[in-house]
Every structure is written in C-alpha cells, then in structure tokens.
Amino acid sequence: MKYLMVLLVPFMLCAVEERVLVSGFTIHEHTYDRFSKKYNAFNYGAGYEYDFFEEYNELYFASNVLLFNDSFENPQLAIGMGHYYRFDTGVFDTAVGLTGFFGIKKIYTDDDTSRAEGKYGFTGGFGPAVNFYYDDYSVNFVYVPGFKYKELDTTGFLYMYFGYKF
Numbered sequence: 001m002k003y004l005m006v007l008l009v010p011f012m013l014c015a016v017e018e019r020v021l022v023s024g025f026t027i028h029e030h031t032y033d034r035f036s037k038k039y040n041a042f043n044y045g046a047g048y049e050y051d052f053f054e055e056y057n058e059l060y061f062a063s064n065v066l067l068f069n070d071s072f073e074n075p076q077l078a079i080g081m082g083h084y085y086r087f088d089t090g091v092f093d094t095a096v097g098l099t100g101f102f103g104i105k106k107i108y109t110d111d112d113t114s115r116a117e118g119k120y121g122f123t124g125g126f127g128p129a130v131n132f133y134y135d136d137y138s139v140n141f142v143y144v145p146g147f148k149y150k151e152l153d154t155t156g157f158l159y160m161y162f163g164y165k166f
Contacts, residue, residue, distance in 0.1 A: 015050030019138060019163035022046055023068040029146050029156040035114055039071045039155070049163055053095075056088050062099075070105055071157065072115050078103035080142075082129060093133040099142055100126035125154075138163035 023045035033039050045068020053060045063081045070076035082099025102124040112118050125144040132139045139162055146156030 014052075016053055017051050017165055019049040019064075019165050020046070021049055021064060021066060022162045022164075023066060024139075024160040024162055026071055026160070027158045028071065033072065033115075033155070034108065034153075037115065039157075040069060040073050041071075043068045043070060043159070045069055045076075047161075051084075053084075053086055056086055056093075059083055059085055062097075066161070071155075072106060072108075072118075074106040074115070074118075076103060076105035076123075078105075078123075084129070084131065086131075086133075091134070095129075095131040095133070097129050097131075098126065099129045100124065136165040138165070 023043045025041050026039070026043050027041065028039045031038060045066055047064055047066030047068070049062065049064035051060060051062035053062070061081070061083055063079070066078045066080070068076055068078070078101045080099055080101040082097050084095040084097030084099075086093055086095035102122065104120055105123045106118040107121040107123065108118040127142055127144040129140065129142045131141070140160065142159045144157055144159065146154045148154075
C-alpha cells in the first residue's frame with residue numbers, strides 16, 4: 001500500500017481538480033446475492049478524487065480512491081482510474097468516459113455458504129461512466145457489467161457517489 005501511495009502522491013500534487021467523495025448507492029442487476037440475501041444498496045464510505053481537466057471537449061485523466069461498505073456489507077478499498085471527455089451543457093457540465101478499478105474486498109467461492117465466510121483478495125472491473133458537475137458539486141455514475149467465466153460469477157451494478165471540489 002505504501003508503494004502505491006508513493007506512485008499516486010506526485011499525481012495528486014499536480015492535479016487540476018480535487019474532490020472529497022461520499023459513497024452513495026448501488027443498483028444491482030439482481031435483487032438477491034448468492035446467499036439469498038438482498039444486496040446492500042447503500043454503500044456508505046468516503047474517498048478522494050483528483051483529475052487533470054483543463055478544457056472542455058478534450059480527453060482528460062481522473063483517479064480516485066474509496067473506502068466503503070460493499071454490496072455484501074463488508075469493507076472494500078477501491079482505486080479507480082479513467083479517461084473522460086467533459087462538455088458544457090448549460091447549467092451543469094457532463095463528462096462521459098471509461099473507467100476501471102482495482103482493489104481489495106472479500107471474495108466468495110462456491111464453497112462459501114454465508115457472508116461470514118470468504119477471504120479478502122484482489123478485485124477489479126471496468127465500465128462506462130457519466131459524471132455531472134454543478135459548481136463545486138458532482139454526481140458520478142459507473143456501470144460495471146456482470147459476467148460469468150468458469151467459477152467466477154459476478155452481478156452487474158450501477159454505482160453512484162457524490163463529490164465536493166475543494
């Protein structure tokens with residue numbers, strides 16, 4: 001983790017915009033998880049975001065780190081990075097892009113029979129994102145599609161979080 005911070009700090013010092021993030025909610029493709037319990041839709045948590053936005057109608061890079069309560073009610077650390085294209089839509093700005101994340105969360109296998117089981121491991125994903133900006137406030141949406149491959153079966157979700165520029 002400390003090596004990751006050594007890599008990220010130089011970028012944070014050169015950031016054009018910085019935001020404090022508050023985790024919002026998640027809408028899942030399925031109502032119930034593998035243990036027949038409802039997914040946690042209110043993923044409370046906090047984070048930090050920085051980006052290199054300078055001009056409208058140009059591609060720019062953004063990154064964030066979030067610590068929040070995941071869909072299974074467990075702590076999760078996620079680091080996201082993506083490229084966005086922001087344009088002025090009058091009252092507010094809109095940015096569209098593609099983002100990905102990696103992090104640490106509790107991973108479940110077919111042998112696990114409850115949310116109490118599972119072990120922490122690395123996770124990741126990517127998907128399209130849409131961000132709306134009004135003055136110093138932002139609302140961000142990321143859709144991560146579900147997929148099934150061998151023993152790995154994930155449920156897609158739409159994740160939303162809020163930001164405040166400082």
